[in-house]
Amino acid sequence: MDREELAAWLRLVETPGLGLDSARKLLAAFGSPQAVFACPADAWREVVPAPQAAALSRPADTLSSLVETTWRWLQDADGRHVLTLGDAAYPSLLLDIADPPLVLYGIGHLRLLQAASIAIVGSRNPTPQGIDNARAFAAHLSRDGLTVVSGMAMGIDAAAHEGALEGPGSTVAVVGTGLDRVYPKRHLALARRIGEQGLLLSEYSLGTPPLPDHFPRRNRIISGLSRGTLVVEAALQSGSQITARLAAEQGREVFAIPGSIHSPQSRGCHALIQQGAKLVESARDILEELQPALAAAAAPAPSSEDEAAEPADPVLDALGYDPATLDALMARTGWPAAELSARLLELELEGRVARLPGQLFQRIAHG
Known part of the structure; x- marks a missing residue:
């Protein structure tokens, strides 16, 4: 995209109080951010409430600086990307969720957004066995060609990313900050490896700090990018439970590894199994369950001979x-x-x- 288009998208998504739902309504009504801002406020009020229309007419004081920073960030190094909802490279699975992000920032290999993926999530304070399980499952699934998606948090997430980097499937880290920041800071080396071998992904603009409400929200992207979600270890009330619930709401498979009945970190997984998640003991259990969906996704497009009878349009x-x-x-x-x-x-x-x-x-x- 050129700088003018980037500025229009950033103005739309950064308008205070607008929200994704209203922004999508404006895009549906006018076609593009440039077209939105080419219209008078009266036209906006036919689509969104008057307070939101008023906010649209007042660009944020920081918008010019953000556009400049983002444009310079894109130019400064290879492998940096800004994707919008209308881009061909936008992940097709995310289009199926209720609230897909309008803009995604990426560092790394965009091809992984179209790859067959499995989310692996779990506790930030796992047991040693949980860490081993996450790393082993991720490595096995990556060697079998699945891309592992997680959130680069402490514990299970980090182990899943590390395991996935051992195989060709690689990994996608969906983070809750701007991509010019790394959180937690101790994952700086891991983030660098993911950016080189996999993909770092965020819906948050550059400079965004690690605010508490960002992390539950980014979980819909983790599950939305994936054919299924594996919970390795989790407490009863946890972010992993949120991701599993979102996966189920999105029509994706949910898997859980059982553990000791005496371990608090197993209770979340046991609750998920009681609610219908598939109990798994090996990566092969996941591959067998996902095989029909993976086969359908990998089906080749029809050849020219298949479509020979269809008139050109x-x-x-x-x-x-x-x-x-x-x-x-x-x-x-x-x-x-x-x-x-x-x-x-x-x-x-x-x-x-x-x-x-x-x-x-x-x-x-x-x-």
Whole structure:
């Protein structure tokens, strides 16, 4: 993206009191952040409440500085990224959750966002056995090609990242700060390794400190990126329980490793198993459970011979098989918005195009 587009996205997501839901409504109504801010306040009030519309008209005092800092951060080193909801590289699994982040910051390999992934989470104060289990499960799953997603917290998260770095699946760390900070600080070396071999990911702008409410919130991204979530050790009331609940709400698998009935760190896992989580004793248990979903996700796109009977359509050709915004399709086809919207609706009714959250469109492959 260019600097002007970056500035528009940052102004939208950094507007105080706006929130993700209202921001998505504005994007759905106007198509892009630039289009939002090209409209008068009267148009905003038709989409969001008047106080939010008023906030939109007053850019934050720190916006210019944030845009400058973020733009310079992007230019200063390779492997730094800012993804928005309309980007083709935006993780497709996150589009299925109720509140996908509008902007993601990354350091490392973006290809891991489209890889088959498993979340591994657990206690910040694990037992030695818990640490060994997390590292061993992560290493096994990574060697089998699964990307391990966790939160780079102390304890189980760190062990999972370290184990995952041993295999080709590698790891994604979803953090609760801006990517110009590392928390906890003792994970500086681990964060550097993940940035080089895996991916560091955050929805928080540069300079954001480690505030307490950020960490439960980022858990929806950890579970949302993953086909399933494995809880290694957890107390009854814990962030890992939150991640497992979010995974279940998102329609993903939940796994738990049992432990001693005398250990407080096993009670969260036992409660999850009682609620329907799959009890696992080895990484193979997870791979067998996820195999149908992984096979479906890895199914090849239809070949040209498969689609030979389907007549060429300029909108489908322009869409390809990655999600795209209406603005992007207008640029690719040269069609006006009204004509393009009408054709997309026809294709949607025919089951050839799906409308995704964030005013995105995606071609449906038929085998």
